[in-house]
Amino acid sequence: MTCSSPFMTPERQAFRDTLAAFFATEVTPHVEEWEAAQAVPWELHQKLGALGVFGFGIPEEYGGLGFDDAFMRCDYAELAFGCGASGVAAAVGGRMISLGPMVQFAPEPFRQDILPRIVRGEMNSALAITEPGGGSDVANLSTRAARVAGGWVLNGAKAYITGGMDAQWFVVGARTGGPGLAGISLFLIEADTPGFSRTPLGGKMGWHCSTQAMLHFDDCHVPEAALIGPENKGFLAIMNNFNHERLAMVAGSLGMMRVCYRSALDWARERRTFGQRLIEHQVIAHKFAEMSARIDMTEAYLERICWAMNQGLMPAAEIAKAKVQATKALEFVASEGMQIFGGAGYLTGNPVERVWREVKVMAIGGGSEEILRDLAVRQMGLAGQ
Template sequence: MKNPFETEERRAFRETVRRFVAAEVTPYATEWDEAGEVPWSLHQKIGALGAWGFGVSEKYGGLGFNDCFMRSAFSEEFAKCGAGGIGAAVGGRSISIGPIEKFASDEIKDRILPDIVAGRKGSSLAITEPSGGSDVANMQTTAKRDGNHWVINGSKTFITGGMKSSYFVVGARTGDKGLKGISLFFVEADAPGFSRTVLDRKMGWWASDTATLHFDDVRVPAENMLGEENRGFLSIMNNFNYERMGMVASMLGMMKLCLEYSVAYAQQRETFGKKLIEHQVIRHKIADMSARIDQIETYINWICWMTNEGEMPVAEVSKAKFSASKALEFCASEAMQIIGGAAYLRGNPVERIYREVKVNAIGGGSEEIMRDLAVRQMGL
């Protein structure tokens, strides 16, 4: 689809990512996903592409500018490797970079941000708790002030990159009940009292590690509070939008892969004396998948245009997120039907994408929570 927002710079960036993924990621996608990890050198290669530098000052190795179109192009093209777990393994850090860059002290940023942006070290955002992820306002982990320190107690779960990250942005309750009693903290993995256990045997995203984090009297200096006390949630609202947009764009990439794979298969497979692609039922499936892809792509362009104009289109991002996971669910299912038994075998990207639909429908704000948020934005 022709993109009216394309510029030479955006086209070149997308092309660079596309070529990188085709040469350096896709050929190894099945191997890494089955192995449950990616080589650390991949983090550094992606860092060199500038993927984590959006909105980060050049002083810390960032790009010194932000562009929603380029960010989305990265997520979309990367997803075309066909293994969402690889994107999560390396890109898990992206949702913690914003709060660190925006709120951490200069001392912390000088010391750690260049390593995160370049892919030498990992970082994670830790919000979800064993008692629940949707009801953030009910967060149970606490941070109590003790002289020049905060003492953190509690646990976080489902943390992407949690086993390997060196740094964490952690939400904890510092005040009263509700969203206005939550603050954010910068915590290092070697802090006494911090430990982690792996969450294994996931349905998908095998290449990425997922952890439960335990905080047992973890003391952090007072300057490790990120942003204002009790305003932690409010200060990362925009961060959630970027996280969700990254997921929407990545779902678009997966939808395109489903279409591409099923068309290629239908063009060569014969049933009942003719090519599969010549059967009208199959052609209709392709039309329906293609229409959903166009809808999500158009939505992304519109949201990126608004975001670049300085708006924070919360309602549109929420609607795009649940529309995209529903569209991906449809495309993955139809692609499986077109390919048939061959798509049921491990190693086929369509099989993997079909299993990864649900993490997109649940993680980063579930479909239900996204709908709630969208309706609230309508003033209802």
């Protein structure tokens, strides 16, 4: 944005500057290597943990920052997804989407002993909701947890779980009651529990440096305390948790758009066709006007939502609409950025080429565009009028 944000504060600017310097020196120069290795080094989790980025909304006694700030959460997401390979954000981000239920519902000994280690980046955790049979229709998930003497036994499978291959702890949605949303509960399950196994999901078009896994629960016995939160009321917790994930994906899309915009602009200023630099052709210059407008709109909408969240509100309809707007904008900006590069945009290693391959995971993951439009319509009460 050329006009400065009315929401910027000196503290937030300092946080952004620290993170921007960290990503520029410790992450961006290595992303090609990490993507090829299909992993980030474990120290990255710890270094980011030391910067406090996993600690928002978590009390200090559990290893967190002791405060929350939606703007700063989004600053982190924007810079992490915009570091040159958005898979880096995914590689460390499984814990971020699973922390909410752990902070709210996990037993006190877990919050005292394990949670700080996850927040510091010493271990990873993941959120397991999606199943091979479907991800959009969360209310109909079919992994079953049956009550037995001393605890529960789980049977079923989960799919696409980010961080699933290196997480030590999983927040898992399972059916404990009847059909529909009123029969779902959350469980906190350790990776070495008998009856639990995982297999990597290979052959992805992007996010190569992060892991996604299939999880298998075959007569997986867990103790009574593995049930976190009220029995049969896990659906609401899942939905609330999704709001933070979706907002981070709006900010992430913004970061990815900036990668496309900046690299295409550098190219357009340098590349000459028909005796002129590309940027001097009006048709190309107009592409930048349009890309920049969509970036600014995403940022403005994001900041308005962050402001509302810092007032204690949870504007679910706006978050859903903003995610759809952001991923549609990302699709446009990635496409135009690639077009500006011409043939060079089609080559592996071009920053826009990677973003192009990662557009769809942003548009599908964490609630697809179709599902989020539907959610927004319901939240706004349009269908009931």
